[in-house]
Amino acid sequence: MIHDPKLELHLHLEGAAPPAFIRQLGDEKGIRLDGVFDSDGAYSYSDFKGFLDVYEAATRVLQSPEDFARLTTSVLEQSREQGVIYTEVFISPDFCGGRDLGAWRDYLAAIQEAAAAVDGIEMRGVVTCIRHFGPDAARETAKCAVETAGDFITGFGMGGNEGLYRAADFAPAFAMAGEAGLGLTSHAGEFGGPASVRETLDHLNVSRVGHGVRAIEDVDLMRRLADEGVHLEVCPGSNVVLGVYANIDAHPIDIIMKTGVPICVSTDDPPFFHTTLPQEYAALNRAFGWDAGQFRKINRMAAEAAFCDAATRADII
Ligand code: HPA
Ligand code: ZN
Numbered sequence: 384m385i386h387d388p389k390l391e392l393h394l395h396l397e398g399a400a401p402p403a404f405i406r407q408l409g410d411e412k413g414i415r416l417d418g419v420f421d422s423d424g425a426y427s428y429s430d431f432k433g434f435l436d437v438y439e440a441a442t443r444v445l446q447s448p449e450d451f452a453r454l455t456t457s458v459l460e461q462s463r464e465q466g467v468i469y470t471e472v473f474i475s476p477d478f479c480g481g482r483d484l485g486a487w488r489d490y491l492a493a494i495q496e497a498a499a500a501v502d503g504i505e506m507r508g509v510v511t512c513i514r515h516f517g518p519d520a521a522r523e524t525a526k527c528a529v530e531t532a533g534d535f536i537t538g539f540g541m542g543g544n545e546g547l548y549r550a551a552d553f554a555p556a557f558a559m560a561g562e563a564g565l566g567l568t569s570h571a572g573e574f575g576g577p578a579s580v581r582e583t584l585d586h587l588n589v590s591r592v593g594h595g596v597r598a599i600e601d602v603d604l605m606r607r608l609a610d611e612g613v614h615l616e617v618c619p620g621s622n623v624v625l626g627v628y629a630n631i632d633a634h635p636i637d638i639i640m641k642t643g644v645p646i647c648v649s650t651d652d653p654p655f656f657h658t659t660l661p662q663e664y665a666a667l668n669r670a671f672g673w674d675a676g677q678f679r680k681i682n683r684m685a686a687e688a689a690f691c692d693a694a695t696r697a698d699i700i
Pocket of ligand 2: 393395542570593651
């Protein structure tokens with residue numbers, strides 16, 4: 384089961400940086416990272432807001448295209464080791480030159496070159512705006528996405544604090560990205576309830592939702608997701624560590640699966656949540672008895688929802 388090829392559609396590039404990687408870069412650059420690590424050297428936070436703060440503090444050491452190239456190599460090698468053959472990675476121009484288009488091109492070239500050099504795993508980039516940075520920043524991010532859309536940058540997304548702004552505020556950014564042919568996904572239904580998912584569907588024209596799990600609280604919404612074939616990028620370990628659910632047994636993924644809404648399983652920010660994709664699979668096997676056949680089905684759904692061309696899809700299905 385653990386050894387079958389896996390697909391991952393929800394992984395944040397900076398969020399996949401191991402603490403040791405961030406500490407090493409901080410040491411090299413003489414940047415102090417007060418409050419980022421606990422006494423065991425793990426990322427230190429106690430709630431979602433604290434997580435976002437520590438996440439952003441850690442990114443302060445990522446200051447150049449070369450840093451992101453190193454990070455990309457490290458992340459893809461880890462994923463490949465875990466049996467991942469195709470991964471879609473959220474990349475934020477906010478952390479890659481502050482949304483300046485010229486700088487973004489340099490960062491992206493370094494990331495793409497690093498990705499091409501890792502054999503045995505295919506990567507696509509989903510340019511991601513950060514909700515709590517606001518709609519104007521999101522539009523600038525969408526511009527970066529549109530200008531670099533192609534074989535590697537195939538999607539546009541949004542992460543960050545779901546409690547701030549309304550989905551409609553981000554409609555111009557998503558419309559711009561959609562018109563450029565990018566696949567669209569947005570985090571919603573993680574800390575926000577069903578209304579947040581509904582607004583995201585109504586205004587952002589997404590084919591996928593990051594998390595989306597709290598849609599389960601609304602039967603009509605679940606029917607809509609199933610009817611429209613909207614895919615949920617489910618990250619069970621992330622939801623448990625951030626306190627959306629008390630434990631894996633209380634997670635709705637098994638119920639969601641049975642409603643016919645398409646889903647994948649992903650890790651979100653693995654070192655922050657002390658997880659890996661094989662660990663997620665093992666937990667789902669333990670909690671819900673999911674077997675190799677079930678995971679094959681999940682990975683087929685991921686292939687169908689992937690932001691890639693038909694030839695790549697045929698290769699990874
Ligand atoms: N939610 C919102 N924003 C994020 C997350 C998440 O789980 N991970 C990284 N940025
Ligand atoms: Zn996420």
